[in-house]
Amino acid sequence: MRWLTTTWCLMVAALFAMPAASAQEAQFASLSERLAQVEAELARYRAGESCEVPCDGGSSWDCRTPGLVAGADLIFMRPYQTEGQTPDYDFEATPRLWLGWQRADGLGIRARWFEYDGTSNLPTAIINDLNMVTIDLELTDTFTLGSKWEGLFSGGFRYAHYEEVTAANPGPTDFLEVDSAYGLVLGVELYRHLRNNIYLFGLARGSAMYGKDVFDHGAVDQDVTFFITELQGGAEYRREICGTTYLFARAAVESQYWAGVSDNDTEDIGLLGFYFSLGLAR
Numbered sequence: 001m002r003w004l005t006t007t008w009c010l011m012v013a014a015l016f017a018m019p020a021a022s023a024q025e026a027q028f029a030s031l032s033e034r035l036a037q038v039e040a041e042l043a044r045y046r047a048g049e050s051c052e053v054p055c056d057g058g059s060s061w062d063c064r065t066p067g068l069v070a071g072a073d074l075i076f077m078r079p080y081q082t083e084g085q086t087p088d089y090d091f092e093a094t095p096r097l098w099l100g101w102q103r104a105d106g107l108g109i110r111a112r113w114f115e116y117d118g119t120s121n122l123p124t125a126i127i128n129d130l131n132m133v134t135i136d137l138e139l140t141d142t143f144t145l146g147s148k149w150e151g152l153f154s155g156g157f158r159y160a161h162y163e164e165v166t167a168a169n170p171g172p173t174d175f176l177e178v179d180s181a182y183g184l185v186l187g188v189e190l191y192r193h194l195r196n197n198i199y200l201f202g203l204a205r206g207s208a209m210y211g212k213d214v215f216d217h218g219a220v221d222q223d224v225t226f227f228i229t230e231l232q233g234g235a236e237y238r239r240e241i242c243g244t245t246y247l248f249a250r251a252a253v254e255s256q257y258w259a260g261v262s263d264n265d266t267e268d269i270g271l272l273g274f275y276f277s278l279g280l281a282r
Helices: 002-046
Strands: 067-081 092-102 108-119 129-145 149-165 175-195 198-216 219-242 245-262 267-281
Touching: 067 108, 067 245, 092 129, 092 267, 129 175, 149 198, 149 219, 149 245, 175 219
Parallel strands: none
Antiparallel strands: 067 092, 067 267, 092 108, 108 129, 129 149, 149 175, 175 198, 198 219, 219 245, 245 267
């Protein structure tokens, strides 16, 4: 009967050993899965994608991927002038386009084009027609303020053109034109995460412009200066495509103030309106 006792003892020992073996196998499986995760993270790091941000509408500027940024605004604006020389203008549809490239660390380059072209409905208006153009080439850089605020600094060079016509059928002495002006432009944008995919934002941009030749109602003036100030504020909806790349839609109000450029006695003129925007950002 000794062999029966020995067999019984071995079966009991094996029974008690089975949970330990199962636990050890589970531990090895867990370690294997963790090793696979580490290897995947290492592969993403080597590929330059070490920081992965979920597409949940939260702040995404703490870690970005390099790539294209672009946008298009459809703006509806009308002019105002300090001597009241722009009566009965409608809100004209005005385009603005920008295109750029942003690095993974937030530094980027951006080009932007804007043009306003409006005509008064009043034939006796002193300023019957207006044309205003700006073209910018900027460096940009992003920053964060706490967990709710995001920002972008911009700075670079600006080209501007300004023309006002003072007759329905203009002749050589019926217009004022700043043919080409150049200067520096600086700006800051702030975004505040509100909830889900909704952000509030504000923008301020200013430039000091220097023009060589001004055709002033038949005369030619030289070496003139004027200033352009832009303010925007509104709401933005973001839809992330993957990681930190997202599409956006904006609705906002905007004002532009061109100081010291209108009329032949350096009056100020401004544009006021609202716009809708679509674009791609990071």
